Every structure is written in C-alpha cells, then in structure tokens.
Amino acid sequence: MRIIGGSLKGLRLNPPKNLPVRPTTDLAKEALFNILLNLVEFDNIDVLDLFCGTGNISYEFASRGAKQVVSVDRSIHCINYIKDTSRQHGLSQIKTFKTDIFKYLQLETDQYDLIFADPPYDLNQIPEIPKIVFDKALLRPDGLLIVEHQSMQNLSNHPAFVEQRKYGHSSFSFFKN
Template sequence: MRIIGGKLKGLRLNPPKNLPVRPTTDMAKEALFNILLNQIEFEDITVLDLFSGTGNISMEFASRGAAQVTSVDRSQQCVFYLKDTTRQHGLTQVQTFKADVFKYLDMETEQYDLIFADPPYDLNKIPEIPKIVFAKNLLKPDGLLIVEHQSMQNLSNHPAFVEQRKYGHSSFSFFRVTEAEN
C-alpha cells in the first residue's frame, strides 16, 4: 500500500497486520484517482472518508492538497494508526473520529466537496449510504459521493447515480448532486 500522488507520492504505508480492514488496492486506487484527476481540483477541497480503515484514501487526498479530510471508522486500532501516521507525515488537515458511520452520518450537518465510503463488503446497509448522504444534503453543489463495493452489487437505482467503474471484484459507484436537488 502506497501514496500514489502529491507531496507524499511513493510513501509506503505499513499498517499493523491485525487491523480489521480490506484496503483499496493500489491498482483500484490509482484508477480512481486518475478518474478524479479529470473531474475535480484536489487543492482546497473538503473530504469525508467513511469506513476509513488504514486511512489510505484519507492520506491520498491530504497528500494531494485537500484542505480538510474527516476520517471516520469504528475501529480504535485504525483510528490510532491513522492519527499516528498523519502526525508523523505532517498531514494536519486530517481529522479522525472513532464512530459508527451510520450514527456519525445521523449527526453530521457539514457539507463536503467529496464523500468516499469503503464499507465492509458484507454490510447489508451499503445502499443506505447514498440515501442518507442525499437526504441530509451532505454534499456541496457539484459534490461527489463515491461508494466502493463488490462488483456484483448494483447501486444504480438511486436518482443521483452517475456511473459504476469495475476493477476486478471491486467497483466504485459515483453519485452527484443533480440540479433538482440544489
């Protein structure tokens, strides 16, 4: 696992083996950030990273100049690892929260430019994520929600769904605020 762009490009991340995570592969992450490179300016955006795990995605956004990255995971070990790693590398814009993601979303009122969710693949509430994000208006105008999930799962029935990109067993589904929702 490594940072693929920005000021920490090439940094190898070596999280403890006992973390309860399934990190986004370097290949899928590189493909995702190539897509995003053509759609958004990383500098000064606000990002919410749900089910952040090792913080691999949070650190990628921070390395590329995001102004604020909020990382949420229920594992204390993951939160400690991310806090320690971001401190070591001067990524002061990353804030970590130990919380159940759905409880966090229920209380969240801030809007973000980009929300990334990488829930456990066996979580049966994955389709709830776009519903909650859009019902609570958590994206800024032109904001983007990305949900990583198993390729066999289909999230296209949400009105804000834009596209699904498949990378082996993993897929990214993209959702955008539509004009009617602004």
C-alpha cells in the first residue's frame, strides 16, 4: 500500500496482515483520485471515511491537504493502526472512531464535503448507505458520496446517483448533493 499523491506521495505503508480488511487496490485508488482531481479541491475539505480499514483512503486525503478526515471502523485493530500511522507521519487531521458504521451514521450530525464508504462486499446493507447519508443531510451543498462495492452490484436507483465507474471486480458509485 502506498500513498499516491500529496505531501506523503510515494510513502509505502505495510499494515499488519491480520487486519480484517480488503484494501482498495493502488490501481483503483489511483483511478479514483484522478477522477476526484477534476471534482474536488482537496485543500480544507472535511472527509468522512466509513469502513476505513487500514486508513488507505484517509491517508490519501490527509496527504492532499484535507482539513479533517474522520475515519470510522468497527475493528479496534484497524483504528489502532490508523492512530499509530497518523501519529508517526504527522497526520493530525485524522480523527478515528471505533464503532458500528450504521450506528455512527444514525448519530452523526456534522456535515462533510466528501464521504467515502468501502464496506465489506458481502454486506447486505450497502444500498442503505446513500439513503442514510442523504436522509440525514450529512453532505454539504455540492458534497460527494462515493461507495466502493462489487461491480455486479447496482446502486443507481438512488435519486442522488450520478455514475458508476468499474475497475475489475470493484466499482465506485458516485452520489452528489
């Protein structure tokens, strides 16, 4: 796993092998951030990273100048790894929460410029993520929600759906406020 842009570009991270994660591949992450370069001003945005796992996406946003990155995962091992890595590399804008993502979303009241969700592909509740985010108004005006999921899954029935980009077995579905 490496950081592909920003102040920490090229930094290689080696998370423990026993973390319960399926990290976004470097290829898919690079494609995603190439898309985002045309959609988002990274400086001073607030990002919510759901199912953050190793923190791969959180580090990328922090490296590119995000003002705040809130990283949420239910695994204490993932959260501890992110805390340690953030401290080691001076990424003080990353804040972590160990909790169930759906409970977190139900209680969250802050708004974000960008929300990224990378749930386990076998999670039945993936289509609920856009519904909750938009019902709770968790995105600022012109905010963006990105959900990573299996390419065979279709999330286009939500009214805020914009497009789906496929990268092998993985896809990113984009939703705009």
